[in-house]
Every structure is written in structure tokens, then in C-alpha cells.
Amino acid sequence: MAGHNQIKQGNDIEESYPLSPMQQGMLFHGLSAPHSGVDIEQVVATLAEDVNVAALHQAWERAVERHAILRTGFHWGGSQPRQEVHRHVRLHFEQKDWHGLPQREQQSRLNAYLEAERRHGFELSVPPLMRVALFQIGEGKHILAWSFHHLLLDARAIAALLIEVFNFYEAFCQGRDLELPPPRAYRDYIQWLQKRDWSAAETFWREQLKGFATPTPLVISRSAGQAPDRPRGHSVEQVILPATEAAKLRVVAKENGLTVNTLLQGAWAVLLSRYSGEEDVLFGVVRACRRSSVEGASSTIGLFINTLPLRVRVAAETRVLDWLKELRAQNLAMRDHEHTPLVEVRRWSDVPPGPPLFESIFDFQDPSWDAVLRAQGGKFEQRVFAIHNQPNFPLWVDVYCGGEITIKIGYDQARFDGATIARMLGHFQTVAKGMVADLSQRVIDLPLLTDAERHELLVEWNGTQADYARDRCVHELFEAQVERTPNSVALVYRKEEVSYRELDNQANRVARHLRSLGVGPDVTVGICVERSAEMVVGLLGILKAGGAYVPLDPAYPKERLVFMLEDSAAPVLLTQQPLQDRFQFQIRNCRVVCLDALRHTTRHTKAESALRSTVSPDNLAYVIYTSGSTGTPKGVELPHRGLVNLLAWHQRTYGVTPQDRATQLAGFSFDASVWELWPYLTAGASVYVVDDETRASAPGLVQWLNARKITLSFVPTPLAEETLTLPWPEHGPLRAMLTGGDKLHRRPDPNLPFGLVNHYGPTENTVVASFAPVAPAEDGANPVPPIGRPIANVRAYVLDRLLRPVPVGVPGELYVGGDSLARGYRNNPALTMEKFVPHPFSDKPGERLYKTGDLVRWLPDGNLEFLGRMDHQVKIRGYRMEPGEIESRLNQHPLVRESLVLTREEGRGRKQLVAYLILKQPAAPASKELSDFLRTKLPDYMVPPTFVFLRAWPLTPNGKVDRNALPAPEESNRQSRQTFVAPRNHLEETVAKVWSDVLGRAPVGIHDNFFELGGHSLLAAQAVSRLKESFNFQLSIRSLFEKPTVAELAREVARRMSRHNAQRAPAITRVAREAYRAVRPSPEARVELAKHD
Structure with a gap:
């Protein structure tokens, strides 16, 4: 469209005046995205009548003659646009005969015509900004299609103009003229x-x-779980x-x-x-x-x-x-x-x-x-x-x-x-x-919600009832398994193998010792051991004594260990001799027992029968400490009932048999370790404890799993995603990899020789609340996998802040309930009351829901999509957004394996988005490539200005991404605005001066963003017009959106001036309307700019 606003047609301009504010906005968008179809209006009239084509054409031409607005073109000269009324214009009127075509073909051609008209748009300086077409579709049947730019008319004017056109038409068909009073000029309204x-x-x-x-x-944007190849345009x-x-x-x-x-x-x-x-x-x-x-x-x-x-x-x-x-x-x-x-x-x-x-x-x-x-x-x-x-x-x-x-x-x-x-x-x-x-x-x-929707959300998708051993405890189920398979291998660590009978005997001895120290129902016992067979012996011994175990990671700082022991009020701590020095501090009323010494002294004594169980399913099985928002760990109390429900669901779902070999890979202070042990040790399978060296390496883990013929393995999400990129044997022993603990960003390759299952669950719901088998990626797409449906006897609700169910596709907070809920937080009744709320949809007295703090939404198929933490939502430049949505789009880039987006504060107290990326190959794409890719999928304000490339995620001891350990972006990686930088050359000085004048802001530095300084669409157009005058060549409005800082725009101006000078041609003084009509729009020409209004 270069040069069009300079078209002059001699004395053909009848009058010129400013635009209305609404017209200014429409003109801006028309100039910025001329082929997007935005503000192109189309009236389609079905006429069941014979049509006098000449009379109809004449009626439209008479209307154009009568109304100045229909002979108006729009120009941007100087600081303000103007509309210029032409005395003479030629209306484009075409007719086609389709009446011999099948009805479906007629409709197809009409749709294609309308779409082409929208994409073609109008040269806004060349009136009339309207076109008329008549299609005959049968005997006495026609379709009239009238396309025009919204700059000209609103709905009331459309009706009035059509009435006038058809009144003229009827008169002309009868061979007479129609005398109407002169219309009121639109100019009068502008002057007012x-x-x-x-x-x-x-x-x-x-x-x-x-x-x-x-x-x-x-908040109803397309799901991140949908493939990226989505339709464009509007519907x-x-x-x-x-x-x-x-x-x-x-x-x-x-x-x-x-x-x-x-x-x-x-x-x-x-x-x-x-x-x-x-x-x-x-x-x-x-x-x-x-x-x-x-x-x-x-x-x-x-x-x-x-x-x-x-x-x-x-x-x-x-x-x-x-x-x-x-x-x-x-x-x-x-x-x-x-x-x-x-x-x-x-x-x-x-x-x-x-x-x-x-x-x-x-x-x-x-x-x-x-x-x-x-x-x-x-x-x-x-x-x-x-x-x-x-x-x-x-x-x-x-x-x-x-x-x-x-x-x-x-x-x-x-x-x-x-x-x-x-x-x-x-x-x-x-x-x-x-x-x-x-x-x-x-x-x-x-x-x-309709009644049907409400029933679906609250009842149908929560129909998870299933039987399990409601009157049994975990250790009792283990003891029953010992009787069935006493000589089978229960536990393997390095070269040590322990049979079910041996494990039972050793645990019984530990249990008797603990019982002698006063351990019984709801009594906590701390256990701090390295990865070993003794770890499992100790856990089982605590359960057999009737107590609840409190796992303590030896890597934790002394202060944290002391707090957890004192908060849990554990009278006994089980540890190992090499770790004993760690506990040479005073712990109130806590006795330290070395598990390895106890196990060694009792290894060769005769077998002892199990203690008589004194616990019920409502007694505690374990207490897990998780990070608290205040910085103080909180102890989550989990009873046997929820654990027994979990293992029963797991055994049914994954068909666990005594022939299975499973892994214990997670840190045992991470609640996933609970899930890794008990479903298998109560089903006769063998559990292989993974050593620290193997669990730290994805290639080493893949080799280890295959060498030990593992059939089922839980792998924390970040590590699992890394293993999915590695080669696996075509007919390996692994039949399912279970993952969870963090957001899963990718789907497996179709050729992966085992199933991948995603799991979600807070500690407060006994490890797992929902699960979803992950289908392979198709056609190169990698939509984010869902977290699935609730497991047996667990119910999931997506609610708003007033505990009302939200519709499918609408984000809300996830609440979970059912048989797997924790009792609450140890020594923290206020937090328990805050997070465990009365069940709003249950008549059962005392039933509760756990408020997860996770933002999710239901998908139409009844699966849950995880969007992020409620407390991870960010607000940038006043706009609230969910980083998970940005991550899901980044992960669709062919070179990106995984991503994480968060905010960091930069100079002047402003927050900015930072994207951390792990790539599929060493060569990093340019940041601009990633930015351009995201701009095709997200609004500009959701595109991070800074990208940081990592080889691997820093992880917490529990295998989750450690956000606090992510490196700060290097100064060279960002366009820093922390300090004011004055213009450095003539081009930057000119751009900064124009911005200062247009925005009324001074000083303007080279890293200042036009829109962050208060710019909007009309000011952008003014700035571009001023720059065009200063540099004496055409600069598009879109350039300012793509290069919104002084430094960026000055570089773009320099590039274009160089090319302009090298390819200078005689100035265009006139553009033929027919030549414009021959131009076909580029499909890439559309850009979404509404957000800047």
C-alpha cells in the first residue's frame, strides 16, 4: 500500500474533513492488517424473485451518488487522518450465472467468494469502499452480496441504505425516477x-x-492439550x-x-x-x-x-x-x-x-x-x-x-x-x-450450568466407587502376601536380595524393639537412612509396631531435621551408624536407634511371629513433611485407609503380579516412595532399590532398567522426560513407565516400546489423585498431556472461589475428596481447617474436600488439564496470565524439548517474563525465532523478552524442578532496561525525539518500549507518520509493533534506508484502481493488533 495515501485526482476531491474516533481506530487496523478481514462487512440477501440487473445496478449507483460517505476515501497525512469525498467514483458491480450448478456447488462458490472478498479487503484511499455482486442460482432466485468497509456504515445506516436502494430499484423497474430529499451529510456529525x-x-x-x-x-482459550495446527480466521x-x-x-x-x-x-x-x-x-x-x-x-x-x-x-x-x-x-x-x-x-x-x-x-x-x-x-x-x-x-x-x-x-x-x-x-x-x-x-x-452439565461434573465424572480391603492395614496385607510367596524375592539393593520371609522376620524384630520403646497406634517414628534394604526393613518395622513413619532425608540441613523430629514428637529415631554423627544434637524426648546395628544383631536369630496388630485403617501410616509457604515444613498425616485404597487401585490398574519387577527410585522423603513400595510388596512382586549414582543419570537409568528386567517403574517427571529422548530396546522388559510429581510437557514417540502414564496428586491425597495414559505424539504435534481422571474412590471437583463447579474448559481450583484424604496437618489445626473444607456436595457428616491450590480445567472428554499453581499466576503490565499457557506453546516449537516460564524483577521495579528452555539439540534457535513463533499463537504481552537455554533442570531432592536454583538471565541475553541509555546516533535521536513529542514523555532512552511508555494504536500511527516525514520513505505501522524500542526501530530504519537507496525507483504518483484489485492478499499478512487499543 506504499504511496496510496498520496493519491490525488485533480479537482475530483469534493471536500475533506477529519475522522470520527471510531473511524480512526478502524482505519488504523485497516492499514496495519489490510487482508485480515477485520471490519469488512458483508450483507447477503436471498431474493426469491426475478431481478432486473440493469435497474439494480442503477439503484446502487444512485445511492452512491446521493451519499458522500459512499464516495469517501481515507488518507493519513501529517498527524491526523482525513476522509476525502470524491465527486466521481465507479462502483464495482458484477453478476454471475450459477443456476445450472448443484446447490452444494453454489454454496461452496458463494463461501469462497465471500472469503476472497474479506481477504482482498479495500484500498482505503480509493473509493468506493464497497463492491456488489449478483448471483443467479435458479429461475427467479438470486443472491445479492454486498461487501463494504465498516468505516462507512453502522447497522442503522445499512438498513436505511438498503431500503433506499430497493426503493430506487422498484422505481427504475417501473420506468420512473424517485425523487428524495437531499440526505443529511455525515460531515455535519463530524463538525459537531x-x-x-x-x-x-x-x-x-x-x-x-x-x-x-x-x-x-x-480464560476459555484453546486447551494446551490440543494440537497446534488449528484453524485461522473467525467463526x-x-x-x-x-x-x-x-x-x-x-x-x-x-x-x-x-x-x-x-x-x-x-x-x-x-x-x-x-x-x-x-x-x-x-x-x-x-x-x-x-x-x-x-x-x-x-x-x-x-x-x-x-x-x-x-x-x-x-x-x-x-x-x-x-x-x-x-x-x-x-x-x-x-x-x-x-x-x-x-x-x-x-x-x-x-x-x-x-x-x-x-x-x-x-x-x-x-x-x-x-x-x-x-x-x-x-x-x-x-x-x-x-x-x-x-x-x-x-x-x-x-x-x-x-x-x-x-x-x-x-x-x-x-x-x-x-x-x-x-x-x-x-x-x-x-x-x-x-x-x-x-x-x-x-x-x-x-x-x-444446566442440570445435565452439573450431573456430569459432579456425578458422572466422579463415579469412581470400587471395592478394596477397607478393614485392613498395609502391613497386614504384606503379612498375608508373605504366607503366599515366602521365598520370592521381595527386595533387591545392589547385590543384596531379601526374600519375603526374610523381610518379614527382620521387620518383626524391629517392630518388637520399637514396641518395647512405647511405639503404638498414631505414635510417630523418625527414620533417617541412606538408600538400602535397611530403609525398607525400617519402614515396615515401624508399621508392624503400630506406629507411623516420618521419613527424613539425610541430605536435609540439621535445622530442618530438628524441626521435623520435634514437630512430629517422634519418641524414636531410626538411623544408621554412618549417619549417627548427624544426630549429636539434643532432640527432646527422642531416642536414637541404629537400624543397621539392630538388624545385624538379630539377623541370625530365629524367626519371630508378627506382633498382634493394634491399629485400625483410620490410624496413621506415615507423616510426610512438605514445603510450606511460610518457609516452615508442614507435616501431612496419612492414615492406612487411603494407602490401602491406593495400592488396591494400583494393583488393578497395572495388573501387578508376583512376576513383576518394580523400582524404588524417588527420594524416600518424597511421598512417591510410598507408592513405589507398598503396591508391589503386597502383591508378591520384587522391588529394586535404585542406587544414587543410577538415579542421577538418565542414560544410566535406562541401561539399569533394562539390565534388571524391570517391568514397572515410577520415574519423576523431569527425569522421565529426559529418558523419553533416549533409545530403548525394541522388545525390552519394561511394560509401563509411571510418572508424576511435576507438569509433564511432552508425549512419547509413537515407537516407544512401553506405555507412559501420567499421574497427579498432592501429598494430602495419598500420593495419587488422578491418572492418564499418555497417547503418543502425532504428526509432529506435541500437545501437553492431561492429568486424567480421578482414581478409584477419589473424587475431583473444579470449583470457583465460592465453591461452585465451573463449566468444562473454564479454569478453576482443583478440590479432591474421597477415601484417600489425609487427616490434616500435624500440630496445625488452623491450616488444616483452611485447606480441608466441608464437602459442599455431600450429605455425609464430616466429609471434606482438600483445596489443592492447583489451577486446572475439565476437558470435554472428562480428563483434567493441569494449568499451573494458583500462586504461580503472574501479572505483567496489568495483565493476568498463566505461565503454563506460554510453556505449552513454546513446547510446540520443533527445537524445544521442555520449557519453564516465570517472572523476574528488573530495573525500575518492573517484572518481566523469562523463558527457560531445554532444547532437543545443542544449536539454540535465535531468540527472535522463538519470539516470532510465539507471536503466531499468543498476544504480544505473553511473549517473553528473555530466553535462557539450559542443558538440564536443577532438581530438588524430590525430583522436581528447583525454581529457586534457576540462573538469572545474563545481561547480554536481554534487552536491558535497568538503566537509562541515551540515543547514540542520529537515527536513534530522531526516533526518540518523535516518540517524546507524540507521547509527551521525556527523556526517551534507546531501550524504552513505545507501548510501555503509554503508546497505543493511534499514537503509533502518528509516530510512524512523523518518522516517514523525517526519513522521507515509507515505514509501516506494523514495524513499530515488531520493533517497539528505539534501538530496534532505528536499526530497522537503517536497514530499510539502505535497501531503499539501493533500489530507488521513480515515485508513484497514481495507482490504478484496477491494478489494486488484481493484487491477491498474502495469507501471512494478518496481524492481531486489537490489544493495543
């Missing part, structure tokens, strides 16, 4: 706007938006409320002093609130803006609408009617200020520069433009009109009122899928019907 004083509007909007700093997030889902429902809505609104618009706006606000978890929501509303001092504005052909923010505080405890009346009053108060430019409203708000003020808009038309046409009667009653529009927002709601009410939700297919939007549409209806049914209820009580 130019005289407005915005001071009162500024006061109003500042008060309306005071304290609102975080835009309402659209629409719609529902039609029949006339009876529409009439009821009108009656209820009228009887209560409301409008249907207010009711439906309220329903949308409630829906956004429930989806986002925010009580204070904001969305855009389209205002007709025909109420002005310009006489005849109501019938003027032109663009009068304006999109403005509507902030709604969803007062949970307020009666629906009272709340809706407040919303109605808010809409009325907006009327005096509805002409205010959105860019100014955005500037007056408290939302930081960068993110959009809103990402969804609500447009209500009553009567709708097509209802106005039908109301004309005559042939209009048989003509069927439809419209295709694509606003520059990712989500929009159009409500058209007639006898019926049509509700459409349009959406960006790159961000949302049709099934999700269809569910959203259903929830919108449910809320609206709930309001109509009972306006006296509280807002909090409005229904969102």
Missing part, C-alpha cells in the same frame, strides 16, 4: 464532534474506571430464542423498569465473572450514538456507533432486580458521554499501557437492522438478509431483536474452539433464563 468539550467526559470516565487495573481475562455460534421466550423476556423487563438490553448485559457480566473468577468485570458495549445535537442524525447514512467500556461489579449478595436496576442507571448515565473517543477513555483508565481495556464486546440491536427491513412489508417480507462481520476483538456478542431474538457469539478460531463457544452460549442462556425466572434471588444464586 469537533466542537465537543471532553472535560466532563474525562471526569465521568475517570470516575467510572477508577481502580480498575486488570482487564477481564478470557460464529448462534442460538435463536423463539418468539414466546423473547416475548417473556420483554414482559419481565418492562414490568420491572428494565430493558432487554440490560437483562442480557447483566447475563454477560455474570458469565464473564464466573468464567474469570473476578467480581469486577469490564467489557465493551456498542453505542448507537445517534442522540446528538445534529438534526437528522437518526437517519443519516454513516458511521455513528462507538465502542465504550462497561464496568460491572457483580455484587454476589445483591438481589438480581436491584443489581440490574443499577446496571440500567449506569447505561443511562453513559448516554451523555457516549461519543467519547475510546483511545482517550483508555488513556484515562488505570489499566497500565500495553493490554487492551477489554477483549469482548456486546452489541444489542432492537430492532435489528434486518427486522427494520422486514417491517417495510411487501417484497421485503420475502427477502432474507444476513450479515457477516468481523470486529477487531477476539470475542464479540451480537444480539438481534425482532419477533425472535438471535444471539451470536463470534470468536477468533486461533484462540477459541467452536465447542467451547457453543457451551458458553448455552451458559449465557442459562443465566438469562435464571434472571427471568426469579429476579428476587441473589446474584450469587443465578444458575450457570
Whole structure:
């Protein structure tokens, strides 16, 4: 489009005047993304009548002659754009005969035509910005397709213009002319706007938006578990409320002093609130803006609408009617200020520069433009009109009122899928019907889910009931297994093998000793040992004595070990002689017993029978200490019941038999060690304890597993992901690798010779709460695996902050319940009460749910998708985001194996995103390549400016990624803004000076970001126009978005100037309209820029 805004056509310019604020925004997006289809409107009329083509063509031409707006082109010269009305233009009118084609072929051609028209767009400086086509599809059957740019017309003008065109058409068909009074000029409205004083509007909007700093997030984006090859463009889902429902809505609104618009706006606000978890929501509303001092504005052909923010505080405890009346009053108060430019409203708000003020808009038309046409009667009653529009927002709601009410939700297919939007549409209806049914209820009580959805979420997907030995304890099940397979190998460590009988005897002796020291039900015993057979002997001995074991990692600092022993009130500590020196400190009322010495002295004594069990399934089996948010470890108390349920589920699910060989690989202070031992030792399988050297090396582990013919192995997630990249024997012994403990980022290769199963579970739910077999990656895609469905006798609920179930696809906090819950936190009743809450959906007294703090969502197939920790959510430049979403997109890059995104604080107290990456090969891609890749999938504000490449993750002793050990980004890896750097050359000085003038900010440094300094779309266009004048060559607006710092843009200018000077050609003074029409759009030409408005 270079040079087009310089086109002059002699004396053909009739008049020139500024743009309305709405036109300015549309012009900016039209220039930035000319082939995106944004703001291209298309009216399709089905005409069941014979058509006089010449008369119809003449009618359209007469309308163009009458209305200056239809002969208007748009130019950006200097600091402000202008619209120029041409005296003479040529309307593009075409006709085609399709009536011999099958109906399906006709529809296919029509769809292709409309899509091509949208992508082709318009040269905005060359009027008319409209094209008309007529297709004959049968005898007496035609389709009229009218494409135009939204810069020209709003819905009311569309209806008025079509009425006028068809009135002219009928007259011309009868051989007569039609005399109409001269139309009111759109210029009059612009002149009225130019005289407005915005001071009162500024006061109003500042008060309306005071304290609102975080835009309402659209949290229903496509799942990270979906393949990256998704459709592009926009689509629409719609529902039609029949006339009876529409009439009821009108009656209820009228009887209560409301409008249907207010009711439906309220329903949308409630829906956004429930989806986002925010009580204070904001969305855009389209205002007709025909109420002005310009006489005849109501019938003027032109663009009068304006999109403005509507902030709604969803007062949970307020009666629906009272709340809706407040919303109605808010809409009325907006009327005096509805002409205010959105860019100014955005500037007056408290939302930081960068993110959009809103990402969804609500447009209500009553009567709708097509209802106005039908109301004309005559042939209009048989003509069927439809419209295709694509606003520059990712989500929009159009409500058209007639006898019926049509509700459409349009959406960006790159961000949302049709099934999700269809569910959203259903929830919108449910809320609206709930309001109509009972306006006296509280807002909090409005229904969102249908009865069927609620039953699915609460009952069907939690149908996990299964039998297990509810009256037995773990050690009792082990003892029963000893009787079945006494001579089978129970335990292997290095070269030592221990049979079931030997393990039982040694554990019995430990148990008797512990019992003599006072160990019994709910008495804790600390155990601090190195990886060995003695570790298992000690654990089993504690259980047989009736106690609960407290595993203590020898690598822990002394201070942490002392706290855990004292907090657990363990009267006995089992350890080993080499570790005894670690406990030469005073531990109150705790006796230290060396397990290796005890085992050695009793190894050759005769077998002893087990002690009589004195514990019940409700007594504690173990206490695991996990990290606490306060920095103090918290002890989680787990009873036998949950552990027995876990091992029963595990044995059924994985078909454990005495022929299996399993591993004990996790650190034994990590609760996964519980899961690695007892399901196998109660089923007759052999457990191989992995030595420290092997568990530290992925290649070494693969070799070790194959050499020992391991059939089932749990491998912590980071290590598992590393092993998946290594070669495995085609017919190896391993039949399943179980993983968990961290977010799984990748799927296995289709040729992996064993199954991979992902597990999720907090310590507070006895290790595992859900599981999912992981299907191989297909077609090069690597969508993130889900965490699956709840295991037997465990129930999972995704709830909002008020403990209400959220819909499929909507993020919420995961709560788990059932037979595997912990008793609570040791010596911490306040935390126990906070995290273990009464079960809101159960009638069983005392039943509880555990509040996990994990952000998840249900997928349509009933699997859970893990999104991240609630406390890992970040806010950058006022926009809340989930790093897990960025990670999932990064992992789709062909060179990225794994990623982790977090925030780090840089200079001036600002936070920035940092992406840590592990690659599939040594050669790192350029950061720009990664940035460009992400920008095709995410908004700009979610693209990390800094990438750090690692060979391996730093891990905690439990095998999880140690976030605190991740290195800070090197200064050379980032475009540092920690210190002010002044312009260093003429180009940087020029760019900085233009920015300073346009933004009203000084000084501007070379690393300052235009948008972080307060820039937005219109200011960007002004800056580019000024730079074009300074450098005397064309610079696109898109360049500023891609190079938003002074240094980056100056380098881009230097590159383009060099190329421009080398390839200079005579200046273009005129561009033929026909030449432009021959240009076909590039599919890469679309860029999403709505967020900067």
C-alpha cells in the first residue's frame, strides 16, 4: 500500500474533513492488517424473485451518488487522518450465472467468494469502499452480496441504505425516477464532534474506571492439550430464542423498569465473572450514538456507533432486580458521554499501557437492522438478509431483536474452539433464563450450568466407587502376601536380595524393639537412612509396631531435621551408624536407634511371629513433611485407609503380579516412595532399590532398567522426560513407565516400546489423585498431556472461589475428596481447617474436600488439564496470565524439548517474563525465532523478552524442578532496561525525539518500549507518520509493533534506508484502481493488533 495515501485526482476531491474516533481506530487496523478481514462487512440477501440487473445496478449507483460517505476515501497525512469525498467514483458491480450448478456447488462458490472478498479487503484511499455482486442460482432466485468497509456504515445506516436502494430499484423497474430529499451529510456529525468539550467526559470516565487495573481475562482459550495446527480466521455460534421466550423476556423487563438490553448485559457480566473468577468485570458495549445535537442524525447514512467500556461489579449478595436496576442507571448515565473517543477513555483508565481495556464486546440491536427491513412489508417480507462481520476483538456478542431474538457469539478460531463457544452460549442462556425466572434471588444464586452439565461434573465424572480391603492395614496385607510367596524375592539393593520371609522376620524384630520403646497406634517414628534394604526393613518395622513413619532425608540441613523430629514428637529415631554423627544434637524426648546395628544383631536369630496388630485403617501410616509457604515444613498425616485404597487401585490398574519387577527410585522423603513400595510388596512382586549414582543419570537409568528386567517403574517427571529422548530396546522388559510429581510437557514417540502414564496428586491425597495414559505424539504435534481422571474412590471437583463447579474448559481450583484424604496437618489445626473444607456436595457428616491450590480445567472428554499453581499466576503490565499457557506453546516449537516460564524483577521495579528452555539439540534457535513463533499463537504481552537455554533442570531432592536454583538471565541475553541509555546516533535521536513529542514523555532512552511508555494504536500511527516525514520513505505501522524500542526501530530504519537507496525507483504518483484489485492478499499478512487499543 506504499504511496496510496498520496493519491490525488485533480479537482475530483469534493471536500475533506477529519475522522470520527471510531473511524480512526478502524482505519488504523485497516492499514496495519489490510487482508485480515477485520471490519469488512458483508450483507447477503436471498431474493426469491426475478431481478432486473440493469435497474439494480442503477439503484446502487444512485445511492452512491446521493451519499458522500459512499464516495469517501481515507488518507493519513501529517498527524491526523482525513476522509476525502470524491465527486466521481465507479462502483464495482458484477453478476454471475450459477443456476445450472448443484446447490452444494453454489454454496461452496458463494463461501469462497465471500472469503476472497474479506481477504482482498479495500484500498482505503480509493473509493468506493464497497463492491456488489449478483448471483443467479435458479429461475427467479438470486443472491445479492454486498461487501463494504465498516468505516462507512453502522447497522442503522445499512438498513436505511438498503431500503433506499430497493426503493430506487422498484422505481427504475417501473420506468420512473424517485425523487428524495437531499440526505443529511455525515460531515455535519463530524463538525459537531469537533466542537465537543471532553472535560466532563474525562471526569465521568475517570470516575467510572477508577481502580480498575486488570482487564477481564478470557480464560476459555484453546486447551494446551490440543494440537497446534488449528484453524485461522473467525467463526460464529448462534442460538435463536423463539418468539414466546423473547416475548417473556420483554414482559419481565418492562414490568420491572428494565430493558432487554440490560437483562442480557447483566447475563454477560455474570458469565464473564464466573468464567474469570473476578467480581469486577469490564467489557465493551456498542453505542448507537445517534442522540446528538445534529438534526437528522437518526437517519443519516454513516458511521455513528462507538465502542465504550462497561464496568460491572457483580455484587454476589445483591438481589438480581436491584443489581440490574443499577446496571440500567449506569447505561443511562453513559448516554451523555457516549461519543467519547475510546483511545482517550483508555488513556484515562488505570489499566497500565500495553493490554487492551477489554477483549469482548456486546452489541444489542432492537430492532435489528434486518427486522427494520422486514417491517417495510411487501417484497421485503420475502427477502432474507444476513450479515457477516468481523470486529477487531477476539470475542464479540451480537444480539438481534425482532419477533425472535438471535444471539451470536463470534470468536477468533486461533484462540477459541467452536465447542467451547457453543457451551458458553448455552451458559449465557442459562443465566438469562435464571434472571427471568426469579429476579428476587441473589446474584450469587443465578444458575450457570444446566442440570445435565452439573450431573456430569459432579456425578458422572466422579463415579469412581470400587471395592478394596477397607478393614485392613498395609502391613497386614504384606503379612498375608508373605504366607503366599515366602521365598520370592521381595527386595533387591545392589547385590543384596531379601526374600519375603526374610523381610518379614527382620521387620518383626524391629517392630518388637520399637514396641518395647512405647511405639503404638498414631505414635510417630523418625527414620533417617541412606538408600538400602535397611530403609525398607525400617519402614515396615515401624508399621508392624503400630506406629507411623516420618521419613527424613539425610541430605536435609540439621535445622530442618530438628524441626521435623520435634514437630512430629517422634519418641524414636531410626538411623544408621554412618549417619549417627548427624544426630549429636539434643532432640527432646527422642531416642536414637541404629537400624543397621539392630538388624545385624538379630539377623541370625530365629524367626519371630508378627506382633498382634493394634491399629485400625483410620490410624496413621506415615507423616510426610512438605514445603510450606511460610518457609516452615508442614507435616501431612496419612492414615492406612487411603494407602490401602491406593495400592488396591494400583494393583488393578497395572495388573501387578508376583512376576513383576518394580523400582524404588524417588527420594524416600518424597511421598512417591510410598507408592513405589507398598503396591508391589503386597502383591508378591520384587522391588529394586535404585542406587544414587543410577538415579542421577538418565542414560544410566535406562541401561539399569533394562539390565534388571524391570517391568514397572515410577520415574519423576523431569527425569522421565529426559529418558523419553533416549533409545530403548525394541522388545525390552519394561511394560509401563509411571510418572508424576511435576507438569509433564511432552508425549512419547509413537515407537516407544512401553506405555507412559501420567499421574497427579498432592501429598494430602495419598500420593495419587488422578491418572492418564499418555497417547503418543502425532504428526509432529506435541500437545501437553492431561492429568486424567480421578482414581478409584477419589473424587475431583473444579470449583470457583465460592465453591461452585465451573463449566468444562473454564479454569478453576482443583478440590479432591474421597477415601484417600489425609487427616490434616500435624500440630496445625488452623491450616488444616483452611485447606480441608466441608464437602459442599455431600450429605455425609464430616466429609471434606482438600483445596489443592492447583489451577486446572475439565476437558470435554472428562480428563483434567493441569494449568499451573494458583500462586504461580503472574501479572505483567496489568495483565493476568498463566505461565503454563506460554510453556505449552513454546513446547510446540520443533527445537524445544521442555520449557519453564516465570517472572523476574528488573530495573525500575518492573517484572518481566523469562523463558527457560531445554532444547532437543545443542544449536539454540535465535531468540527472535522463538519470539516470532510465539507471536503466531499468543498476544504480544505473553511473549517473553528473555530466553535462557539450559542443558538440564536443577532438581530438588524430590525430583522436581528447583525454581529457586534457576540462573538469572545474563545481561547480554536481554534487552536491558535497568538503566537509562541515551540515543547514540542520529537515527536513534530522531526516533526518540518523535516518540517524546507524540507521547509527551521525556527523556526517551534507546531501550524504552513505545507501548510501555503509554503508546497505543493511534499514537503509533502518528509516530510512524512523523518518522516517514523525517526519513522521507515509507515505514509501516506494523514495524513499530515488531520493533517497539528505539534501538530496534532505528536499526530497522537503517536497514530499510539502505535497501531503499539501493533500489530507488521513480515515485508513484497514481495507482490504478484496477491494478489494486488484481493484487491477491498474502495469507501471512494478518496481524492481531486489537490489544493495543
